[in-house]
Amino acid sequence: MTSTHIIIALSIFVITYGMIISEKINRTTIAVFGATILLLFKVLTQEQAIENIDFNTIGLLIGMMIIVSILRKTGAFEYLAIKIAKKVKGDPWKIIVLFSVFTAVASALLDNVTTILLIIPITLVITDTLEVSPIPFIFPLILVSNIGGTATLIGDPPNIMIGGAAGLGFVDFIVNLAPVIIIIFVVVTFVFKLKYKKKMAVSQEKRDRIMELNEKLAIKDLPLLKKGIFVLSLTIIGFMLHQYLHFESATVALIGAALYLLISKADTEEILLEIEWPTIFFFIALFVLVGGLKEVGVINFLAEKLLSLTQGNMFFLVIFVLWGSAIISSFLDNIPFVATMIPLITSIAVMSSIDITPLWWALSLGACLGGNGTLVGASANVIAVGMLDKHGYKLSFIDFFKTGFPIMLLSILLSTVYLIIMYL
Amino acid sequence: MRNIINKAEVTEHTIKLQQLGAKVTVINSTLCYVNFNLSGLILQYVYNVNFNGNYFLERIRPYPLAIQEISSERDVVKIIDMDIHKFKNAMKSSHIDMFIAMAKQINSTFTTFEDTFLNYNIPGEKVEKIYKKIMALELEIEMIREKAKSVEAIEKSELNDKNS
Known part of the structure; x- marks a missing residue:
């Protein structure tokens, strides 16, 4: 590797990440462009580029996207949400709490964007029925979807990437992260109770309208739902056992996806269209871009600097990585950041x-x-706020920041205490 | 991102429509807009190609008209071609502007008619009066058509004249 290669790799990396942050050009377009420029300047050969792609992450993402695409057609989420709203007789605060629990659990098993895509529409139907602002309902759901997703290997793309690179499995994530996530969830729910509960007055007449909703009408395809529950259960059992059975997590997800496609008789072409291909290509391109930095020795150089800065002290390293990641991920896309940190x-x-x-x-x-810190910190935030916007409710960057950032700091503080007690 | 927000919006509409008692089927499809400029007369069509292989074709300009549901892409082009051909012929007439104005008026009248009958309680004799007028108008159009020479026949005779 020549010094020219180092300069080229670094320049391409910095310019590409700068363009991703600026959001002037589609993030997938610019990432793929940057990755191909690395090949053009022979920083990486095509074989080296392919070797740097973590196919476990890619396979896991595709597998789960297929399962969710079919499951989404069943109406199961809507059924459960209406059932919950009726169970608490349309009480707005109880709906928020139970929807938050539901969202956090769902987000731990599906990715955050999918969870938001499933929970926001039914929440909007509920708030329309109650004739109340959806913001006090949706804001907590956004934050708990990011919190819940942190608890498992499959809950958030950074975890998928970390699991794939570090060889950490589904159970490792649950055992090590779920306890602190449960504590954070309870604290955040309490914060929202202080913020919104007193503002949640709704007349009995409007609550009665919730009782008139028929959850059975939400089920679109009962046989497909039964098959979905079977496949999802099997897949989750597979995730719990994959380390012991010596399977990669992607293998489990892809087996589940293939099985669901087969037994559901869903239109494969239509289901494959539903996959978020831009996200998949974004991941592939990032792996190649970071691979370029690895190949020219920049990553090793940064690691040496970090070690000398912290003098190899695990306490300082943990604090540095935790707080650094949180602050950076509040403002920037956490996926390219994690791709570089791994x-x-x-x-x-x-x-x-x-x-x-x-x-x-x-x-x-x-x-x-960290994604909870600002509106742009996570894709789930942007999508949920976009949906609110379409309904005429504005949750501005500042409004989000005023609540989201302190909650993020509180979560990271709790995480710091947890990591110190458990590992340092 | 836009795609995901749209998906969420479709889900919300679906839930609301289901609660109204509808059975909603969501199908991926491609919407095509087709524009022609015939010397200043804009003709615009929209057709939808869905995964079930059906095509829904509609003319939206100069005045809206649902054409039909067809089963082959080739038929879409054929029907549009025939429609364009008819308009090209119609443009030779000095009455084209009047014809388009009348067609727009018929659409507008239908909207008023629907609004009136769905939102107001109309006495029976008034309903009958309007019905008779519509039938009379329809009859008059039929009579005019019977007495007029078809464009197809005119074209054939023009072709024969040219050949001879």
């Missing part, structure tokens, strides 16, 4: 021979929870 942490392990497992948890907590 090889950096791996290099630290190689150079210092210390057990870096706490750093993976710090990265996961920081990158996933």
Whole structure:
């Protein structure tokens, strides 16, 4: 590798990430362009580029997207949501709490964007029926979807990437992250109780309208739903056992997806159209871009600097990674950030021979929870706020920041205490 | 991102329509807009190609008219071609502007008619009066058509004259 290669790789990386942050050009377009420029300048050969793609992450994302695309057609989410709203007799605050629990659990098993895509429409139907502003309902759901997703391997794309690179499985994530996530969830719900509960007065007449909703009408395809519950249960069991059975998590997701496609008799072409292909190509391009930095030695250089800055002290490293990830992920897309941090942490392990497992948890907590800091911190935030906007309700960057950022800081503070107690 | 927001919006509409008692089927499809400029007369069509292989064709300019549901893409082009041909012929007439104005008026009259009958309680004799007028108008159009020479026949005779 020549110094020209280093300059080219760094320049392409910085310009591409700058363009992704500026959002002037579609993020997938610019990432793929940057990755191909690396090939053009022979920083990477095509074989090296392919070797740098984490196909476990890609396979897991595609597999889960297929399962969710079919499951979405059943109406199961809407059924459960209406059932919950009726169970609490249309009480707005109780709806918010139970929908939050529902969203956090769903987000742990599906990715955050999918969860938001499923929960926001039915929430809007509920708030329309109650004739109340949807903001006090949707804002907590956005934040808990990011919180819930942090608890598992499959809940948030950064975790999928970390799991794939670090060899950490579904159970590892649950055992190490779910306890602190439950604590954070309870605290955040309490914060929202203080903020919104007193404003939640709705007349009995409007509550009665909720009782008139018929959850059975929401079920679009009962046989498909039964098959979906069977496949999803099987897939989750597969995730719990994949480490013991020596399967990659992507293998489990793809087997589940293939099985659901087969037994559902869904139109495969139509289901494959539903996959978020721009996201998949974005991931592929990022792996190649970071691969370029690895190949020219920039990642090793940064790892050395980080080790010398923290003098190899695990306490400082954990605090640095946790808080650094959280602040950066509040303002920037956490996926490119995590894509860069993964090889950096791996290099630290190689150079210092210390057990870096706490750093993976710090990265996961920081990158996933950091998304709650601002409106642009996570895709789920942007989508939910976009939906609110379409309904004429404005949740501005500042409004989001005023509540989201302190909650994010509180979550990271709780995570710091947890990591210190558990690992340091 | 736009695609995801649209999907969420469709889901919301679906839930609301289901609660009204509808069975909603959501099908992926492609919507095509077709524009022609015939010397200043804009003809615009829209057709939808869905996954079930059906095509819904509609003319939206100069005045809206649902054409039909057809089963082949080739037929879409054929029907549009025939329609364009008819308009090209009609443009030779000095009455084209009047014809388009009348067609627009018929659409507008239908909207008023629907609004009146769906939103007001109309006495029976008034209903009958309007019905008779519509039938009379229809009859008059039929009579005019019977007495007039078809464009197809005119074209054939023009072709024969040219050949001879």
